[in-house]
Amino acid sequence: MRYPSHQWILLKFILVGLILVGYQLFQLLSLLNGDQTITNAEAGTKTHKILVWHWPFRNSFNLDGDFCKDKFGVPNCIMMDNQSRLSEADIVIFHNRELIQGQQRLPVNLKRPEKQRWVWMTMESPESNGDLKPFNGYFNWTMTYHQDADIYSPYGSMVPKESETHEPLESFIPKDNTDLACWVVSNLSQHHERTTIYEKLKTVIPIKVYGEAVNKRLDDQTLLTTISRCSFYLAFEYSVFRDYITNQLWLNAYMSGAVPVVFGPYREDYEAVAQPDSFIHVNDFDTIEELGEFLKTLAADRERYASYFNWRRKYTVEIKHWVETACKFCPKISSMPPYKVYEDLDTWQ
Ligand SMILES: *[C@@H]1O[C@H](CO)[C@@H](O)[C@H](O)[C@H]1NC(C)=O
Ligand SMILES: *[C@@H]1O[C@H](CO)[C@@H](O)[C@H](O)[C@H]1NC(C)=O
Numbered sequence: 323m324r325y326p327s328h329q330w331i332l333l334k335f336i337l338v339g340l341i342l343v344g345y346q347l348f349q350l351l352s353l354l355n356g357d358q359t360i361t362n363a364e365a366g367t368k369t370h371k372i373l374v375w376h377w378p379f380r381n382s383f384n385l386d387g388d389f390c391k392d393k394f395g396v397p398n399c400i401m402m403d404n405q406s407r408l409s410e411a412d413i414v415i416f417h418n419r420e421l422i423q424g425q426q427r428l429p430v431n432l433k434r435p436e437k438q439r440w441v442w443m444t445m446e447s448p449e450s451n452g453d454l455k456p457f458n459g460y461f462n463w464t465m466t467y468h469q470d471a472d473i474y475s476p477y478g479s480m481v482p483k484e485s486e487t488h489e490p491l492e493s494f495i496p497k498d499n500t501d502l503a504c505w506v507v508s509n510l511s512q513h514h515e516r517t518t519i520y521e522k523l524k525t526v527i528p529i530k531v532y533g534e535a536v537n538k539r540l541d542d543q544t545l546l547t548t549i550s551r552c553s554f555y556l557a558f559e560y561s562v563f564r565d566y567i568t569n570q571l572w573l574n575a576y577m578s579g580a581v582p583v584v585f586g587p588y589r590e591d592y593e594a595v596a597q598p599d600s601f602i603h604v605n606d607f608d609t610i611e612e613l614g615e616f617l618k619t620l621a622a623d624r625e626r627y628a629s630y631f632n633w634r635r636k637y638t639v640e641i642k643h644w645v646e647t648a649c650k651f652c653p654k655i656s657s658m659p660p661y662k663v664y665e666d667l668d669t670w671q
């Protein structure tokens with residue numbers, strides 16, 4: 323009779339073991355579940371939906387998958403471009419250009435959920451935005467490069483590095499620096515003040531000009547390498563308006579490594595978004611001749627020239643696409659003021 327009792331003891335062991343394992347499994351599961359409940363509650367996660375009514379200049383993005391999360395690490399944010407899903411959207415983005423040209427219309431005849439916000443979006447200067455009166459009273463928010471926009475969408479920004487670096491300033495200066503100044507321009511109209519400045523400046527210093535205006539279009543690849551050969555880049559805006567600072571500065575100048583000579587809004591506007599010693603402003607000089615002479619002297623003085631790269635020890639430049647800005651705005655939707663209407667859209671500038 324010994325043998326069966328051994329078996330019995332073994333069975334008891336197995337039973338107790340199973341119960342213990344089962345209990346631990348149960349605890350583990352409830353712990354996991356519990357944790358999940360807590361994080362959800364803490365984050366107060368509500369999924370927001372952004373509808374892009376039409377793509378600016380037909381430059382569409384493939385929104386398959388969890389676009390905002392996959393591309394920019396923003397969870398709980400659905401970006402969609404299917405107009406049939408209007409009623410689901412928390413916010414609807416309308417790009418101005420296609421509206422003023424009549425290629426797209428506001429869906430004013432469709433039922434609009436009470437909490438849905440309509441966003442008027444432009445990255446262009448007020449000069450190119452057309453007559454906005456027909457759109458008064460429809461929009462709740464603006465999305466522009468203007469600092470006061472409800473959804474602030476700059477062309478680029480300076481981002482502080484995690485810690486200041488200490489490499490020699492020379493290391494920031496592009497190596498094959500052969501030209502004094504250059505400019506990439508698509509429209510050399512005599513109506514633009516920047517053209518007048520260029521005409522005067524080129525009598526003082528040599529300027530290499532590229533772009534559609536002179537039939538020397540640079541593709542994305544050659545753009546930055548070409549500009550990086552220049553000590554200075556003329557980041558001249560065609561249109562002078564508050565905060566209108568485009569990729570002439572953020573991409574062409576900063577990303578290539580040339581020191582920007584800017585023409586556009588006041589120095590204060592530039593300093594609001596860029597380090598004061600990272601650019602030279604045309605307005606810093608009484609005459610264009612003085613500006614030209616200064617650029618010549620500066621290029622010849624390596625040490626002084628290098629001081630225009632000091633900020634690069636502390637900051638990096640990021641180019642911002644409005645799509646990224648829209649995704650990153652998602653978590654802020656709930657905390658925006660509950661009610662707003664642009665009765666006079668021209669006040670956005
Ligand atoms: C757009 O959304 C509607 C309604 O949800 C759906 O029936 C349709 O298949 C969608 N179209 C596309 C192209 O995804
Ligand atoms: C160039 O600018 C002028 C003045 O703003 C404008 O009238 C003209 O249409 C522009 N040309 C092109 C090709 O964009």
Ligand SMILES: *[C@@H]1O[C@H](CO)[C@@H](O)[C@H](O)[C@H]1NC(C)=O
Pocket residue numbers: 436437438439440459460461462660661662663
């Ligand atoms: C958005 O604007 C419309 C006017 O077109 C207005 O009726 C609606 O109450 C506004 N909604 C919010 C949330 O501000």
